[in-house]
Amino acid sequence: MTTIKRKALSLQEKIEILKVFDEKSQTTNQTQLAAELQLPVSTLRTILKNRVEIKEKYRLGGVQRKKQKIGKFDKLEKVLVEWLHQARALKLPISGPIICEKARKIAESLHITDFNASNGWINRFKNRNGIVYRQISGESETVAQQDVDTWMATLPELLQNYEPRDIFNADEFGLFFKLMPNKSYVFKGETCHGGKANKERLTVLACANSDGSEKLRLLVIGKAKNPRCFKNVRSLPVTYDAQSRAWMTGIRFIDWLKAVDDHFQIKCRRIILFIDNCPAHPKGVELKNIKLVYLPPNATSKLQPMDQGIIKVLKQGYRTRLIHRYLQEMEDPDSKRPLTVHDAILNIAAAWEAIKPETIQNCFKKAGFRNNVVDVVLEEEGEPLILQGFPGYSSIDDNVAPYEIQSIEDLIENVNNTQKEALSDNDEDEDESTPVLSNAQALSAVNDLRRYVASLNQSEDALQKLNYIENLVIANASFNQTKISDYFK
Incomplete structure (x- = not known):
């Protein structure tokens, strides 16, 4: 039996092997195909096992490199990357x-004195990290169709072992x-780096399944x-x-990720998360x-489900509630x-709760997640009637940057894995404390709501929830040993 010697394969060669496998996998087993390609069976199996990562590296460039070499200034290059x-990401x-x-500048911050940013170094740096220069045509937001097509071809392989849920x-x-409509044009197009707009902003992270x-x-x-x-x-x-x-900062995002990871570990579920x-x-x-x-850079406007309408509907729901609040105050x-x-x-939690599963399914489908979602009819979410009189109001903060722009020093600390952000116990804001209703006031409010809800069609579920709230108020009253006379104050 002839022993086939192992050899280092370039990324291009691995891609060609995957193409041959896809063409012949129905008629040829892996042992026969390995012999035909003059490869050890173990090498072929390793390539097949890592096919998603191989295709992603191929998409990013550097197709001829067989081994990733480490440069002399490894830490500098990591920070630069x-x-x-x-x-x-900022386009x-x-x-x-x-x-x-x-x-x-990074070399100076790292106290590296023998670094020379020569043409030879930058060429090697580009090759090591798969960096290519492309001419920017049209608007900076333009999505390269080739990147979208490559991603769409890769996506089914990423999803094949996961249920839609x-x-x-x-x-x-x-x-x-x-922000109310009469202020909307003040902030239009701003990226919120300070001033009053920054004082009245929040960052919200939303996550849902397909x-x-x-x-x-x-x-x-x-x-x-x-x-x-x-x-x-x-x-x-x-x-x-x-x-x-x-x-949002890297530290906070990692904390959130690990909390979600713990959540699914307890449930014994493995999920795939696209960001x-x-x-x-x-x-x-x-x-x-x-x-x-990670989704391809500069393509989230087409490939990220949240950007296909989920966040838009969430903001519309929030601002609808905001307008109703001010109308009620009038x-x-x-x-x-x-x-x-x-x-x-x-209000934002209520708006999130109100988003229908069909809306989320449609947005995933629009982003190309077609094989792993239920068959639904694609329909654009119409803007709520109350918002239609205020063009651009619901999307006025679409350009607000939700993340922190990191300095070179921050990036160096990230690479060193020593970044620790001290969070002060900042209580200096203009918000008033939340008023607390008495048990009697809470029960009165529940009864008022019950009468209102009973006048609506198909309100059985809402009435049951009001019963739950009423029981909660009564239980709280019992826990605090409220006197019966308190209900008549």
């Missing part, structure tokens, strides 16, 4: 001289939570760790975190029950009080 990811045009200048997408967005059966608890990031409006509040319908500018390449989404996070997949001036972060959290 992270900076490039951040720059491209900034990058040139060779810009890369060299940034490399020199185990396929998730997550994305963040900025929210001007106090069949719409599971919408994970929203992550809401505000400025203050303990806002005054949280006084007297013992439970929230979201996960709340704080950052001095209300931005974009924004600077706040670090790579290399070790997870047990989540397979993390009718009842005595009920008027400042909108707080707590109010915003309750």
Whole structure:
């Protein structure tokens, strides 16, 4: 028996082997195909096992390189690669001289004195990291159709071992939570780097699965760790975190990822989670029950389900509730009080709860997740009637950056895995504390709601929920040993 020697294969050769396998897999077994290709069977099986990663590397470039060489300035290059990811996520045009200048600054920060950003170095750096220059044509938001087509061809392989309920997408967005229509044109197109707009913003992370059966608890990031409006509040319908500018950061995203990973580990479920390449989404996070997949850069407008309408509908639901709140205050001036972060959290959570599974299914399908979602009719979500009189209002903060732009020093700390962000117990905001109703007032409100709901069609479920709330109020009254006379005050 002839022994076939092992040899190093380039990425291009591995791609060709995968093509041959796809053509002949129905008629030829792996042993026969390995012999035909003059490969050890173990090599063929390894290539097949890693086919998704191989295709992704091929898509990113560097097809002829057989082994990844480590440069002399490995740490510098790692920091530079992270900076490039951040720059491209922000859709900034990058040139060779810009890369060299940034490399020199990183070298200075790392106290490297013998670094020379020569043409030879930059060529080797590009080859090591699969970096290619492309001419930017048209708008910076333009999506390369070739990247979309390549991704669409790869997607079925990524999804083949997952049920629709185990396929998730997550994305963040900025929210001007106090913004009313009469202020909308003040902030139109701004990216919110300071001033009043920044003071009235939140960052929200939403995550849902492809069949719409599971919408994970929203992550809401505000400025203050303990806002005054949280006084007297013992439970929230979201996960709340704080950052001095209300931005998502790499540390917070990793914390969220690990919490979700623990959640599915307890449920003994393995999921696949698709996220974009924004600077706040670090790579290399070790997870047990989540397979993390990064969407192609600059293509999320077509390939990310959240961007196909889920976030849009969520914002519409929030702003519909905001307008109703102000209309109610016009009718009842005595009920008027400042909108707080707590109010915003309750409204955004209610809007998230109201999104229909069909809406989420449609958005996943529109993003190309066709083989793993139930067959639904694609219908565009119409804008709520109350918002139609305010063009652009529901999308006014679409350009708000939800993540932190990291400096070179931050990127170096990330590479060193020593970044620790101190979060102050910031309680200096303008929110008022949340007023607490007495048990008697709460029961009166429940009874008023019950009478209103009973006048509506198909209200049985809502009435049952009101019964649950009433029982909760009564149980709380019993726990606090409320006297019966308190109900007549």
